[in-house]
Amino acid sequence: MTHPIQEVLQRIGVNDHPVAVAVGNTWQAGAGEALTGKSPIDGSTLVTLTQATPSDVDTVVATARSAFQTWRNVPAPRRGEFVRLIGNALREHKADLAAIVSWEAGKITQEALGEVQEMIDICDFAVGQSRQLYGKTIASERPGHRLMEQWHPLGPVGVISAFNFPVAVWSWNAMLAFVCGDPVVWKPSEKTPLCAIACQQIVNNVARDFPEAPDGISSLLIGGADVGQALAAHPDLPLISATGSVPMGRAVASTVAGRLGLSLLELGGNNAMIVTESADLEMTVRSALFSAVGTCGQRCTSLRRLIVHDSIADKLLTSLKKAYEKLPIGNPLDEGTLVGPLIDQRSLDAMQTALRTAEEQGGTVHFGNPIMQDVPAGGCYVHPAIVEMPGQTEIVQQETFAPILYVIRYTELDEAIALHNGVPQGLSSSIMTNDIRQAEQFLTPAGSDCGIANVNVGPSGAEIGGAFGGEKETGGGRESGSDAWKAYMRRATNTINYSTELPLAQGIKFDL
Ligand code: NAD
Numbered sequence: 001m002t003h004p005i006q007e008v009l010q011r012i013g014v015n016d017h018p019v020a021v022a023v024g025n026t027w028q029a030g031a032g033e034a035l036t037g038k039s040p041i042d043g044s045t046l047v048t049l050t051q052a053t054p055s056d057v058d059t060v061v062a063t064a065r066s067a068f069q070t071w072r073n074v075p076a077p078r079r080g081e082f083v084r085l086i087g088n089a090l091r092e093h094k095a096d097l098a099a100i101v102s103w104e105a106g107k108i109t110q111e112a113l114g115e116v117q118e119m120i121d122i123c124d125f126a127v128g129q130s131r132q133l134y135g136k137t138i139a140s141e142r143p144g145h146r147l148m149e150q151w152h153p154l155g156p157v158g159v160i161s162a163f164n165f166p167v168a169v170w171s172w173n174a175m176l177a178f179v180c181g182d183p184v185v186w187k188p189s190e191k192t193p194l195c196a197i198a199c200q201q202i203v204n205n206v207a208r209d210f211p212e213a214p215d216g217i218s219s220l221l222i223g224g225a226d227v228g229q230a231l232a233a234h235p236d237l238p239l240i241s242a243t244g245s246v247p248m249g250r251a252v253a254s255t256v257a258g259r260l261g262l263s264l265l266e267l268g269g270n271n272a273m274i275v276t277e278s279a280d281l282e283m284t285v286r287s288a289l290f291s292a293v294g295t296c297g298q299r300c301t302s303l304r305r306l307i308v309h310d311s312i313a314d315k316l317l318t319s320l321k322k323a324y325e326k327l328p329i330g331n332p333l334d335e336g337t338l339v340g341p342l343i344d345q346r347s348l349d350a351m352q353t354a355l356r357t358a359e360e361q362g363g364t365v366h367f368g369n370p371i372m373q374d375v376p377a378g379g380c381y382v383h384p385a386i387v388e389m390p391g392q393t394e395i396v397q398q399e400t401f402a403p404i405l406y407v408i409r410y411t412e413l414d415e416a417i418a419l420h421n422g423v424p425q426g427l428s429s430s431i432m433t434n435d436i437r438q439a440e441q442f443l444t445p446a447g448s449d450c451g452i453a454n455v456n457v458g459p460s461g462a463e464i465g466g467a468f469g470g471e472k473e474t475g476g477g478r479e480s481g482s483d484a485w486k487a488y489m490r491r492a493t494n495t496i497n498y499s500t501e502l503p504l505a506q507g508i509k510f511d512l
Contacts, residue, residue, distance in 0.1 A: 003044060003045070003046060004103075005039075005046055005099070005100060005103050005194065008096045008099045008100060009100070009194065009197075009198065011093070011096050012093055012096055012097070012198050012201050012202060012205075013201050013204075014194075014197055014198060014201050015027065018047055018049060018193070018194065018197045019049055019050070020035070020049045020050060020051050020052050020193065020220075020221070020222035020223065021052050021056050021060065021220065021221055021222070022197075022200045022204070022218075022219055022220040023059055023060050023063050023216070023219055024063050024064075024067065024204075024214075024215035024216035024217070024218070025204050025207065025208070025215050026215075029049070029050045030049070030050045030051045030052035030053060030056055030221070030222065031050070031052070031053045031055050031056055032050060032051035032052055032053035032223060032224075033050070033051055034048060034049070034050055034051070035048070035049055035050070035051045035190060035193065035222070036048045037049075037104065037191075037192075037193050037194060039103050039104065039106075039379075040104075040105070040106035040340075040341045040342065040343050040344060040379055040380065041103060041106055041331060041332060041333065041340070041341060041376055041378075041379050042331075042376040042377065042378040042379050043377075043378025043379060044378065046103060046104065046194055047194055049193065049222065051190070051222055051223045051224065051227075052187075052221040052222055052223035052227050053223060053226065053227065054226050054227060054229070054230035056221055056223070056227070057221065057227065057230040057231060057234060058234075060185055060219045060221055061156065061185060061231075061234050061236050061237060062236075063215065063216035063219060064156035064183040064184070064185050064216050064217075064219055064236075064237075065156055065236050066214070066216060067156070067183040067214040067215065067216035067217050068153070068155055068156050068181075068182065069214075070212075070214045071153070071181055071182070071183060071212075071213070071214055071217055072152070072153035072181040072182075074181070076130045076131070076133050076179060076180075076181065077130050077131050078212060079130055079178055079179045079180075079181060080126065080128075080129070080130025080131065080179050081127075081130075081210075082178060082206065082207075082210050082212070082213055083123050083126045083127055083130070083175050083178050083179055084123065084127045085206045085210065086123055086175070086178075086202065086203060086206050087119075087120050087123030087124060087127070089202050089205060089206055090116060090119050090120050090123065090202065091120055093198075093202060094113065094116045094117070094120070095113070096198075097116045097119075097167060097195075097198055097199075097202075098112035098113045098115070098116050099112070099333075100194050100195050100198050101115055101116070101166060101167060101195055102332050102333055102340075103194075104163075104166060104191070104192040104193075104194055104195050105163055105164060105191075105192055105195070105343065106296065106332055106340040106341040106342070106343060106379070107295060107332055107340060108332040108338060108339075108340050109333060109335070111294065111295055112332075115165060115167060115168045116167065116168075118168045118171070118464055119167055119168055119171040119175075121463075121464045122168075122171050122172050122175045122176070122464045122480060123171070123175050125175075125465065125480075126175040126176050126178070126179045126485075127179070129176065129485050130179040133151050133179075133180065133485070133489065134151075135148060135149035135150045135151055135491070136148065136149050140495065141505060142497075142503045142504075142505065143499060143501070143503065144497060144498055144499020144501060145495060145496065145497050145498070145499070145503075146495070146496045147493070147494070147495050147496075148493075148494050148496070149491055149492065149493050149494065150491070150492045150494060151180075151486065151489040151490070151491055151492075152181070152489060152490050152491075152492055153180055153182050153488075153489060153490075154180065154181075154182055154238050154239055154488055154489050154490050155182060155236070155237070155238040155239070156182060156183045156184070156185055156236065156237055156238075157173065157177045157182045157183070157184050157237065157238075157239045157240075157241060157488060158185050158187070158231040158232070158234065158237040158239070158240040158241070159173045159174065159177075159184055159185070159186045159187070159240075159241050159242075160187045160228045160231065160232075160240065160241070160242040160243065160244065160248075160252065161186070161187070161188050161189060161243050161244070162189050162243050162244040162245075162300075163189035163191035163192050163343055164295065164298045164299060164343070164401075165243070165299075165300075166188060166189060166191075166192035166195035166196070167195050167196075167198075167199055169243045169266070169479075170184075170186055170188065170196070170199060171199070172468070172479045172480045173241045173264075173479060173488075174186070174203075174218065176479075176480075176484065176485045176488050177488045178217065178218075179485070180485055180488040180489045181489070182239075182488050183214075183216055183217045183218065183219070184217070184218050184219070185219045185220075185221065185231065185237065186199075186200070186218070186219065186220050186221070187221050187222070187223060187227050187228050187231055188220070188222060189244075190222060190223065190224055191343060191344070193222045196220055196222060197220070197222075200218060200219075200220040203217070203218040204218070225248070225251070228242070228248075228252065229251070229252075229255055232251075232255035232256050232261075232263075233255050233256075233258075235259055235261075237261065238261060238262060238490075239261070239262045239263070239264060239487065239488065240252060240256050240261060240262070240263045241263070241264040241266070241477070241479070241487075242263060242264070242267075243265075243266040243267075243300075244266075244267065244268075245267065245268050245399075245401075246267045246268045246399075246424075246425070246473045246474075246475075248267070249265045249267040249473075249475050252265070253265060253475075262487075263477075264477040264478075264479065264487050265474075265475025265476060265477045266300070266468075266469055266474070266475060266477050266479060267300075267470075267473060267474050267475040268300065268399040268401075268425055268427070268473065268474065269300045269301055269302070269304075269399060269425050269427030269428055269459075269470060269474055270304050270305065270397065270398070270399045270423045270424075270427075271291075271301055271302060271303055271304055271425075271427055271428040271429060271430075271459040271460070272303070272304070272306070272307055272419075272420045272423075272429055272430075272459070273287075273288060273291070273303055273305070273306055273307070273429075273430045273431070273432060273458060273459060274307045274308075274410075274413075274416045274417070274420055274429075274430070274431045274432070274433075274442065275288075275306065275307070275308045275309060275316060275431075275432045275433075276413065276416075276431065276432065276433040276435060276438050277309040277311050277312055278433055278434040278435045278438075279309075279312070279432035279433050279434065280432070280434060280456070281312065281315065281316055281319060282319075283432065283456065284432045285316070285319045285320055285323055287430075287432070287456075287457065287458035288303055288306060288320060288405070288458060289320070289323050289324075290458060290460065290461065291303035291430075291458030291459055291460035291461070292304075292306075292384065292403060292405040293324075293327060293338065293339050293384040293403050294338075294460060294461075295340075296339050296340055296341065296342055296382070296384070296402070296403050297384060297401070297402050297404065298342065298343065298347070298401055298402070298403075299460050300427060300428075301427060301428040301452070301459050301460040301461070301462065302403070302459075302460055303405060303458055303459055303460060304396075304400075304404065304405065305392075305396060305405075305406050305419075305420075305423075306405055306406070306407045306408070307408050307409075307410055307416045307419050307420055308407060308408070308409055308410070309409070309410060309411070309416075310409045310410065310411050313407070313409045317386070317388070317407060320386060320405075321366055321386060324366070324367055324383075324384060324386060327339055327383070327384065329371060329375065329381055329382075329383060330374060330375045330376070330381065331375065331376050339381075339384060339403070340381075341375075341379040341380050341381050342380040342381070342382060342402060343380075344380060345380055347380065347401060347402055348370060348380040348382060348402075350400055350401070350402060351368070351382060351385075351400060351402035351403075351404060352368075352370070354395055354398075354400040354402070354404055355368045355385055355387065355404065357395045358387045358389065358393075358395050358396075358404075358406070361389070361390075361393035361394065361395055361396075362389065362390040362391075362393065363387045363388060363389045363390070363393075363395075363406070364387065364388040365385055365386075365387050366385065366386040366387070366388075367383040367384060367385050367386060368382065368383060368384070368387075368404070369382065369383050370382050371383055382402070382403065384403030384404075384405070385403065385404045385405065386405050386407060387404060387406050387407065388407050389406050389407065389408050391408065392408055392419050392422055392423070396408070396423075397422070397423045397424065399425060413438055413441065417441070417442065417446070417447060417448070420448060421448070421449045424472055424473040425470065425472060425473045425474050426449050426450045426451060426470045426471035426472035426473070426474050427450055427451060427452065427459075427470030427474040428450055428451070428452040428453075428454070428459035428460065428462070428470065429442075429448040429450040429452065429453050429454065429459055430453070430454040430455070430456075430457060430458055430459045431448075431453075431454075431455055431456075432456055433455070433456070439455045439456075442455065443455070449471060449472070450470055450471060450474075451467075451468075451469045451470035451471055451474065451478070452466075452468070452470065462480075463481070464480045464481050465480075465482070466480070466481050466482055467479070467480060467481055467482035467483065467484045468480040468481070468484070
């Protein structure tokens with residue numbers, strides 16, 4: 001019997017026997033070991049393919065390099081038109097791509113559709129950006145001179161991505177890179193190969209009918225960490241954008257730094273919400289719930305630490321536990337399900353180990369058990385956990401990529417902010433309060449130390465318009481909106497002398 005995902009793939013134009021490497025428009029098998037892609041929903045086999053190896057990397061990068069020679073000279077608004085057409089194709093295949101995301105990453109349909117919508121949004125953003133790749137004109141200190149800066153295409157960009165946003169993260173990078181004049185070589189997570197194959201096919205479909213798009217504007221290598229390392233080491237990829245865990249970021253960053261390349265890092269988070277005594281508790285429960293259990297706690301921005309004022313902690317915990325009791329957990333494709341499966345058994349084991357460690361460190365665990373009944377067999381389903389902690393112990397300072405919400409009490413806001421910032425990661429953060437002074441304090445230089453700081457909005461669920469990323473071990477990179485496009489271009493400062501004199505800067509005299 002054919003798997004239901006086959007029909008979806010066919011509608012996008014993916015071949016019956018997908019392969020791991022796309023050298024531009026040409027699909028070919030990798031030279032590596034076999035990879036079997038299984039669905040976290042029910043363990044069913046989705047695809048079997050031969051993975052890429054580091055030996056496949058040179059050909060792909062050479063094709064991207066040659067694509068760069070022509071794409072960089074295509075006017076940026078025309079490059080924007082290419083991205084506009086990709087956005088249209090994504091609109092057409094929104095439900096198809098979302099279904100693949102659900103089958104491979106286990107997301108509920110609503111969140112999978114939201115992820116594809118995010119791709120469409122970044123396409124729209126990038127189209128506008130293609131007419132706004134501005135440089136500055138700067139007052140020259142020399143008479144008869146003009147000083148200005150231009151932004152030029154950087155070169156082919158290597159993108160390494162994680163399983164939990166299997167299509168959106170690539171699009172944040174790729175759509176900006178395309179309008180900036182850069183081809184993209186993508187190494188997705190080996191846990192979500194079909195999502196990547198579908199995206200590559202969508203770009204190929206658009207590129208086929210777009211005369212200026214060179215072969216190799218977009219390429220794909222499905223493989224493991226060794227392929228990621230080969231990209232990181234490649235001298236013809238000036239920028240490596242890597243999204244994933246902190247250990248992966250360290251490994252990639254040191255390889256890229258070894259050749260003095262550029263890296264854009266989007267790594268793990270350990271996101272918190274401070275709930276003050278004046279907070280709207282009903283809103284707090286709703287936003288904490290979405291942030292903590294959405295995507296089964298497998299978002300980089302998932303809420304992991306709730307830092308609650310002592311005076312309201314009991315009341316908030318009672319409401320939160322009531323909400324957790326009612327959570328519809330199960331098949332993510334069923335309407336009404338809010339919590340789907342974890343990605344695999346390793347994640348489930350890591351969650352259970354973290355819960356036992358939390359208990360050893362003085363925590364009281366509510367829920368958190370694996371679920372065997374009324375869920376599809378073959379998937380790793382769990383009841384999201386709430387853990388009351390006596391303080392911010394070692395386990396609370398780690399990112400366990402599963403739905404565990406640690407609750408810590410505080411009495412003074414300064415203490416809450418110190419707890420908030422007292423972890424190695426710095427991605428997303430929020431404060432729930434109706435006290436304007438406390439809200440503002442949270443946003444000052446002495447407040448949240450994260451890349452994202454929200455007021456009366458949970459830490460999860462960012463819009464594409466803002467720059468996305470975080471500080472400390474999260475890696476410091478920024479993607480998506482605002483001026484994140486600058487990472488994909490190189491800045492040239494130009495001095496133009498339109499006079500007949502040759503004055504030197506700083507008034508230096510150097511005449512014979
Ligand atoms: P992961 O680090 O295991 O893998 C991510 C990618 O890196 C995969 O493609 C993998 O093959 C590759 N990789 C792994 N080790 C490598 C190495 N040594 N060299 C080169 N490439 C290597 O992460 P995951 O389990 O897929 O995703 C979960 C993690 O990603 C969490 O820590 C989460 O917070 C983080 N994440 C961060 C963001 C963000 O924007 N900050 C977004 C999504 C996920």
